Amino acid sequence: GPTLEAVEGDPVRILVENRLPEKHAVHWHGLYLPNGMDGVGGLTQEHIPPGRTMVYEFTLRQHGTQMYHSHSDEMFQMALGMYGFFVIHPQEPAEPPPDRDYALFLGEWAVHPGTRVPDPMVMLDFNLFTFNGKMFPAVPHLTAKTGDRVRIRLANVTMDNHPIHLHGVSFEVVGTGGGLGAPPRPRPPGAGGA
DSSP, rough: OOOOEEEOOOEEEEEEOOOOOBBBBBBEOOOOOOGSSSSBBBBBBBBBBBTTTTEEEEEEOEEEEEEEESSSHHHHHHTTTTTEEEEEOOOOOSSSOOOOOEEEEEEEEEEEEESSSTTTTTTOOOOOOEEEEBBBTOOOOOOOOOTTOOOEEEEESSOOOOOOSSSSEEEEEEEETTEEEEEEEEEOOSOOOO
């Protein structure tokens, strides 16, 4: 899904129209919000029937890199890519701000020979790996100039570890679990981390 961006303290209204032939709901993963807006179909809200719209309204009470995802038939709907980032910027930005800010969902897919649609029932035997639903060579480059500060937000909703590494740059882990951490730990080139 699209990356949603807002600022901590903003009231938000998000309209979700269900264009699927089955029920749907959207869970706002990691966000502090009223229980009735949490988006767990059958528990904190009714499922959204096909052709209907649900209005989610809440005030953003934290900052960080969060996500939203389907919460109806999750194994199938999430396995076919029904999720997205929800980036909540702090009211008081950290100094200095990054020059570039990228968000990458790491994905793994099982597409059997002779088929075109991923098999959502596969749990560990994947044969395609993606960034934001695209695989090489369709993955856009993360461009930056020498000296730029670049933030890369990573999320993995697969059933497997998805190791990646960066070539020839120094980087720091500045946050985990959705928000900024304290204090950053420098990592030399080739040391791993995220």
